[in-house]
Amino acid sequence: MIAVLIFPDFQLLDAAGPIAAFEVAMRYAAGEPAIRTIAIQTGPVRSSSGVELLARSTRAAGNVTTLIVAGGQGVDEAARCARTLSFVRSMARRGVRIASVCSGAFILAEAGLLDGRRATTHWQRTRQFIATYPKVKLEPDQIFVRDGDIWTSAGISAGIDLSLAMISEDYGEEIARKTARQLVLYHRRSGGQSQFSSLLELKAPTGRFAPLLAWARENLAAPLTVETLSERAGMSTRHFSRAFIAETGTTPSKAVEKLRVEVAKARVQSSAEAIERVAEATGFRDPERMRRAFIRAFGQPPQSLRRAARAG
Structure with a gap:
């Protein structure tokens, strides 16, 4: 009961x-x-x-x-x-x-x-x-x-x-x-994930690109280039880029990086998974590329966030 x-x-x-x-x-x-x-x-x-x-x-x-x-x-x-x-x-x-x-x-x-x-x-x-x-x-x-x-x-x-x-x-x-x-929900958002979703940081996450962003978040390991996203959206690359910026307030590549950083942070903080494996699974491929993205987003590299999470 x-x-x-x-x-x-x-x-x-x-x-x-x-x-x-x-x-x-x-x-x-x-x-x-x-x-x-x-x-x-x-x-x-x-x-x-x-x-x-x-x-x-x-x-x-x-x-x-x-x-x-x-x-x-x-x-x-x-x-x-x-x-x-x-x-x-x-x-x-x-x-x-x-x-x-x-x-x-x-x-x-x-x-x-x-x-x-x-x-x-x-x-x-x-x-x-x-x-x-x-x-x-x-x-x-x-x-x-x-x-x-x-x-x-x-x-x-x-x-x-x-x-x-x-x-x-x-x-x-x-x-x-x-x-x-x-219920039309994600089966599991990691318990280590931020209360804020990167999807919510975009200016208009409920607009016409919401399904595309949700799909991208579920397929981060794929090569999510502007060409791939525009094809998925059924638009020319040039028109897609302009429309995306106008509606979300950011570029497609920056939006994808936000999503990758969000998911990678959750995996880094909540598991002992190798940093290289996290980078591969979230589409960064190169751990150094992921490290630079973490510093831009959080001011710290992945290893520092993991140590802080374990200390907490």
Whole structure:
């Protein structure tokens, strides 16, 4: 049984994202969805958008095996609620797997569940979190973090990434892949990947070149020349280059480098994979070429980022 803990002014997607992911996974696993929303006060609970979800009492959490705590505008008040904190602590004592989405990490931290543990939260609240909870080993550049039975995730949509990882653990990789495909999502964004996608840094990632950029990100090892991209887009090279710059604010080659650097950084920080292999897999080919790209993007070579990640 999956339970999502909500409270007044919670962020709707923090709850709806994991609910949708687990619903699809449970159906693929040939079972009926076993998911419920719960709250300290039963009945309709208003999200920050004004949309309400109907919640059961926390007393109905007897057979819950996973508790997901939402975040949102109301999280600070929820983190001051003694009943909320007591409930979360009681679930932890029972050995329930507990996760937070976005700023929901503040509730887990206030309950003492994150002391001495690795965790993450929404990038806008990292300074506040670090200042308020110095005992927590915050990793602000992560999509999600798992430390034992406690999971935390970054801003809003990262709750779906976290859910897909849990689904993989519960039902296996194949169902996780099917779930991601059904939701039209990447199966796995690395837990070491920046909360910001290079696709989001482009001026108009949702425009006509969005499918092309998504394809490029999945085929970084290929020779993604301007000619290759323009052919994929069905345009002449000259027209493609002009239109791409006008719509995204950067050149095709710089956009491809951003994507390669993003994925390479994730692999460098989250694995012991040889730097040469990372360069080959992400299309840089030459480790020296990748090193120069890293310095342009991050001011540090790959080896320095790997050492910093391990030290953290």
